[in-house]
Amino acid sequence: MIDIDWRQVFSQIALYFGAALIALVCGFPLLWMVLTSVRPDRDILTATPKFWSFDYHWQHYVNLFDLTDFHIYFVNSITVAGSATLFTIFVATLAAYGITRFRFGGRNAIAAGMLFTYMFAPILIIVPFYILMRSAGLVNSKLGLVFAYTTFSLPFSMWLLRAFFQSIPLDLEEAAMTDGASRPKAVALVIVPLALPGVIAVSIFTFIVAWNDYLFARVLINDNELKTLPIGMDDLYNATVTDWGMMMAGGVVITIPALVFFILVQRYLIAGWGAGAVKG
Amino acid sequence: MSSIELRNLSKSFGDVPAVRGIDLAITDGEFIVLVGPSGCGKTTTLRMIAGLESVSGGAIAFDGEEVNRLPPKGRDIAMVFQSYALYPHMTVFANMAFGLRLSGVDRAQIGERVRAAAELLNISELLRRRPRELSGGQRQRVAMGRAIVRQPRAFLFDEPLSNLDANLRAQMRVEIKRLHSQLRTTVVYVTHDQVEAMTLADRIVVMRDGVIVQSGPPEEVYRQPVDRFVAGFIGAPKMNFLPARLAAENGALSLRIGEGEAEIRLPASDALAGRLGEDVEIGLRPEHLSMRTPGEDTEPGRSFPFPVEVVEPLGAETLVFTTVAGAEVVARCDPELHPRPGDRLTAVVDTAHLHLIDPESGRVLER
Numbered sequence: 003m004i005d006i007d008w009r010q011v012f013s014q015i016a017l018y019f020g021a022a023l024i025a026l027v028c029g030f031p032l033l034w035m036v037l038t039s040v041r042p043d044r045d046i047l048t049a050t051p052k053f054w055s056f057d058y059h060w061q062h063y064v065n066l067f068d069l070t071d072f073h074i075y076f077v078n079s080i081t082v083a084g085s086a087t088l089f090t091i092f093v094a095t096l097a098a099y100g101i102t103r104f105r106f107g108g109r110n111a112i113a114a115g116m117l118f119t120y121m122f123a124p125i126l127i128i129v130p131f132y133i134l135m136r137s138a139g140l141v142n143s144k145l146g147l148v149f150a151y152t153t154f155s156l157p158f159s160m161w162l163l164r165a166f167f168q169s170i171p172l173d174l175e176e177a178a179m180t181d182g183a184s185r186p187k188a189v190a191l192v193i194v195p196l197a198l199p200g201v202i203a204v205s206i207f208t209f210i211v212a213w214n215d216y217l218f219a220r221v222l223i224n225d226n227e228l229k230t231l232p233i234g235m236d237d238l239y240n241a242t243v244t245d246w247g248m249m250m251a252g253g254v255v256i257t258i259p260a261l262v263f264f265i266l267v268q269r270y271l272i273a274g275w276g277a278g279a280v281k282g
Numbered sequence: 283m284s285s286i287e288l289r290n291l292s293k294s295f296g297d298v299p300a301v302r303g304i305d306l307a308i309t310d311g312e313f314i315v316l317v318g319p320s321g322c323g324k325t326t327t328l329r330m331i332a333g334l335e336s337v338s339g340g341a342i343a344f345d346g347e348e349v350n351r352l353p354p355k356g357r358d359i360a361m362v363f364q365s366y367a368l369y370p371h372m373t374v375f376a377n378m379a380f381g382l383r384l385s386g387v388d389r390a391q392i393g394e395r396v397r398a399a400a401e402l403l404n405i406s407e408l409l410r411r412r413p414r415e416l417s418g419g420q421r422q423r424v425a426m427g428r429a430i431v432r433q434p435r436a437f438l439f440d441e442p443l444s445n446l447d448a449n450l451r452a453q454m455r456v457e458i459k460r461l462h463s464q465l466r467t468t469v470v471y472v473t474h475d476q477v478e479a480m481t482l483a484d485r486i487v488v489m490r491d492g493v494i495v496q497s498g499p500p501e502e503v504y505r506q507p508v509d510r511f512v513a514g515f516i517g518a519p520k521m522n523f524l525p526a527r528l529a530a531e532n533g534a535l536s537l538r539i540g541e542g543e544a545e546i547r548l549p550a551s552d553a554l555a556g557r558l559g560e561d562v563e564i565g566l567r568p569e570h571l572s573m574r575t576p577g578e579d580t581e582p583g584r585s586f587p588f589p590v591e592v593v594e595p596l597g598a599e600t601l602v603f604t605t606v607a608g609a610e611v612v613a614r615c616d617p618e619l620h621p622r623p624g625d626r627l628t629a630v631v632d633t634a635h636l637h638l639i640d641p642e643s644g645r646v647l648e649r
Contacts, residue, residue, distance in 0.1 A: 176334050177367035179354040180438075181381035181428070191380075195371045 032257070039063070039250035046246050062247035063255075072252060074227060075234030080259065082144050082230055083212035086151035090159050090208040091201055093152065098163035099189060103175075113164060116157045124154065128221050135222060142224050150222060151212040159204040166200030167193065202267045213260055231256050284435035284468055285310045286331060290340035292492075293326050300326040302492040303340060313462050313469045315483035317476060319515070323492040324472045325440055331470060332438050333357050344435060360429035361438040364445065366421045368413035374400075374424050375409040381432045399431040402461070419450045430461070436468040443478065455481055476516050480504065488512050505635075510644040513565050513637060519601060522571075522611045523639070524564040528557050536583075537564060537638075540607025544586030546631055553648040554638070562647065565637035571613035571629040573602065573621065580628045588613070588629040590621050602627070 038046055040058040045051075066072045101113055131150065132141065140146030170193055178188035194201065216232040223229055229237070235252050238245075286308040293301040301323040308314050316324040329335040331342055333354035341348050349357055360381070368377050375396055382392045400406045403423045413421055422442065429437055439458075443451045459482055462469055473479055479486050480500045487497040488511075496508045507513035513521045526537040526546075535548040546564075573588065574580055586606065594601040600617045603610060613629055615621055638647040 171365060171367065173363045173365045173367035174369060176332075176354075177361065177363060177428075178369070178380070179334065180332055180359060180361040181432070182355050182358075182384040184353070184355055187384065192369055 035250045035253045035257075039247060039254050041247060043245075043247055062245070062251040065245070066248050066251045066255070070234075070238060070248070071226060071229075072231075072234065072238075072255070075229050075231045076255065078144065078228060079213060079231040079256075082147045082151070083209050085144075085148045086155070086212040087205050087208045089148060090152050090155050091205055094156055094159035094163050094204055095189075095194060095197075095201070097156075097160045098167050099193065101160070101164055102167040103172075113161075116161045119157045124217055128217060131218070132221050141222055142228060144228060146222050147212075147219060147230070150218040151208065151215060154218075155204075155208040155211045158207060162204055162207075163197060163200045166197040170196050206264060206267060209263055210260060213256075284344050285346075286436060286468060286470065287343040287346070288327070288331075288340070289343065291327070291330065291337065291342060292339040293323075293330060293335060294338045299492055301330070304489075304492075304494050306487060306494065306497065308468060308470065311466045311468055313471065313482060313484040314487060315471045315473060315479040315485070316487050316489055317473055317479040317515075318489035318495075319474060322489040324474075324489050327489070328361075328438050328440055328470055328472045331436075332359055332361050334361075358432075358434050359436045359438055360432045360434040361440065362425050362429050362442045364441040366413075366425040366445075368421055368424055368428075370413050372412070373409065374405065374411055374413070374416070374427075377413070377424060378409075378428045378431050381428065385432075395431045395433075396427075399427045402430065402464075403427050403457075418446055419454070422446060422450075422454060426458075426461070430465070434467070436470065439469065439471040439473075441473055442471075444473070444475070451478075458482060477518060480516065486516070488515060507565075507637070507646060509646055510563065510565065510639050513639070513646065517567060519568050519612045519614075521637075522564075522566045522568065522609070522613075524566070524609050524611065525607055525641070526562055526564050528554060528560055528562050528638075530558050537562070539564070539586065543607050545583065546586070546633065546636070547583035548633055548636070548649070551649050557647070561641055563639040563641045565639050565646070566611075566631065567635065568601065568612045569614045570632040570635040571611075572632070573613060573615045573619060574628040574630055575619065576626060576628070578628075581630055584633060585628050585630045588627040590623055590625045590627060593621050593623055 037053075039062050040060065041055060042057055042059060042061075045055050045057065101109060131153075135141045135146050135150070138146075140149065174192050174196070175188045178192045179185065183191060214232065215230070216236065219230045219233045220236075223233065231252075235249070235256070238252065239249060288304055288306040288308075290303045290305060291301060292299065292303045304323075304327065306314075316327060318324050326335060330337055333349070333352060333356075337350050341350055343349065344357065368374075369380065372380065378396045378399060379392045382395065387395075396409070397406065400409055403426060405420065405423045405427060408416060408420060408424070413424070416424065422445075425442070442458075443454050446454060455478060458471075462482075471478075471482060483500050485497060486500050486503045488495045488503065490511055496503055496512045498506075503512060504516055507516065507521075510523070514523070524539050526539045529536045529538060530550075531547070534550055535554060537546045537548065539545065571588075574585070588602070588604050588606075588611075590602050590604060592603040594603070595617060597617070600615045600619070600621060601612055602615050602621050603612050605611065611629075619627075621627065638649060639645065640647055
């Protein structure tokens with residue numbers, strides 16, 4: 003006869019029930035967005051909303067791409083977020099490496115001070131930032147936005163990568179150097195692959211920051227051709243008549259790249275790469 | 283292969299000197315072991331040879347050419363680290379091939395050389411595994427394989443066996459020795475284990491506080507230590523040290539141990555004539571004391587009573603311990619004697635191998 007520990011069974015059931023509840027609460031708006039995006043207009047604005055309706059169509063998506071500049075915003079967002087991510091990884095990797103591997107005055111102060119930059123809400127620094135960008139001639143340009151997102155995500159990225167680099171034994175790098183690698187090669191071939199989970203985490207963080215940003219883009223960008231998705235969508239919302247079906251279709255399309263990106267990289271986030279490197 | 287020369291080499295970390303002007307000429311194909319206690323500067327010296335540590339003063343030369351400013355990459359040396367330092371994201375094959383790939387060796391030759399080295403080290407079946415799937419001993423072999431495939435001008439070993447258990451350590455010691463006799467590449471090997479130093483080295487270099495105290499073949503360092511530190515550091519069990527006073531007696535020399543607990547006579551010596559009446563320290567290796575049971579010949583003037591306090595049977599030999607003049611004394615003894623604590627044995631001293639040490643300077647005195 004199998005001895006069943008009922009207390010454990012119940013605690014498991016309670017745990018999964020709780021998790022399902024949280025998932026439902028978080029997931030419901032997303033589900034509603036998807037459903038609305040494929041619903042005819044007459045079913046969207048109705049006194050008695052129906053959860054399921056069997057009259058689905060793709061017209062909102064067609065309208066989104068045919069009647070608006072959504073595709074321009076989409077390409078802009080991808081370009082800006084992608085560039086900001088690559089640039090941040092490059093700069094944060096070099097900075098974190100420098101701070102962990104070289105000894106120089108103020109090293110610890112820099113490391114400790116990195117996160118202080120987040121004490122200021124973005125809205126506080128947006129005006130000085132605008133003035134700075136204007137004097138650099140970067141207002142109303144994608145490059146200006148890339149710099150904006152990089153400055154915002156860099157401190158956290160450096161701080162995170164620093165912790166990863168600190169956990170990689172110095173011996174590995176020295177082994178690569180005695181094996182005939184120059185320092186940049188040792189970093190590229192040994193250190194960065196081992197810090198990959200950190201690099202991935204940094205890239206997710208930066209991509210999401212850049213992809214979701216409304217504030218910097220609103221202040222720095224005027225031309226319609228340079229708008230990113232959040233401000234482009236906002237302008238669609240503020241147009242004379244709000245087409246809710248199309249708005250929701252836009253919402254779905256905005257969510258997809260972030261989702262795909264996350265699914266692609268999340269398996270690299272799994273820790274444990276470092277096991278077996280040194281004694282143990 | 284290559285000769286390595288250290289000329290007045292020194293290194294400081296801030297105000298703290300780690301290596302203070304050492305001179306050492308390592309000939310082509312020689313197996314040098316740098317040995318000493320923690321903090322003696324041996325690892326720093328090795329790291330300077332590797333190019334991982336900058337040089338504060340003096341010079342390092344490979345084949346007569348100064349390499350002080352050359353990065354590790356340009357020195358063509360291979361290093362085996364204490365932690366093995368295998369690249370965890372690469373297979374064993376890729377680990378071993380890493381250096382060859384960097385130097386642009388073609389794929390076919392890389393495969394050939396890696397497989398040859400793997401065969402030499404008995405790790406052929408591990409080539410597809412990753413470091414985390416290997417045992418400590420296997421990792422150690424891979425680390426050595428990674429060094430061997432490069433066919434460098436010198437191998438540098440930084441305490442490579444200290445993370446292995448005793449059995450494996452003994453086995454790897456033999457393998458390293460065998461490898462060296464096959465490859466005949468210059469080796470600089472750092473350890474704090476005097477057994478490794480004795481068994482592996484063509485020449486032992488004993489270091490202390492950043493300087494070389496003595497350098498020579500293992501036999502010589504063991505038999506003719508220059509001072510109390512080397513005498514005590516090399517050899518296991520350690521050399522015995524006994525306080526004594528030097529006196530003249532009937533044209534011979536006499537050593538009174540402690541408060542006259544025992545007396546040992548030595549032939550007269552001009553070198554020691556000036557030290558009569560002074561305190562000295564006797565240094566005696568455990569194998570230079572032979573045990574006699576009561577009733578056996580005891581040779582007066584060459585022996586002292588040895589009341590056994592502790593017995594350590596090791597199989598092939600038995601160690602017996604006692605206290606003489608406040609100092610612990612250990613002797614090797616024939617296990618057939620079956621000594622037991624409380625036995626009143628007599629220790630006969632092999633005076634030919636007795637060292638006299640100046641208690642102030644610690645130098646071994648000429649006899």
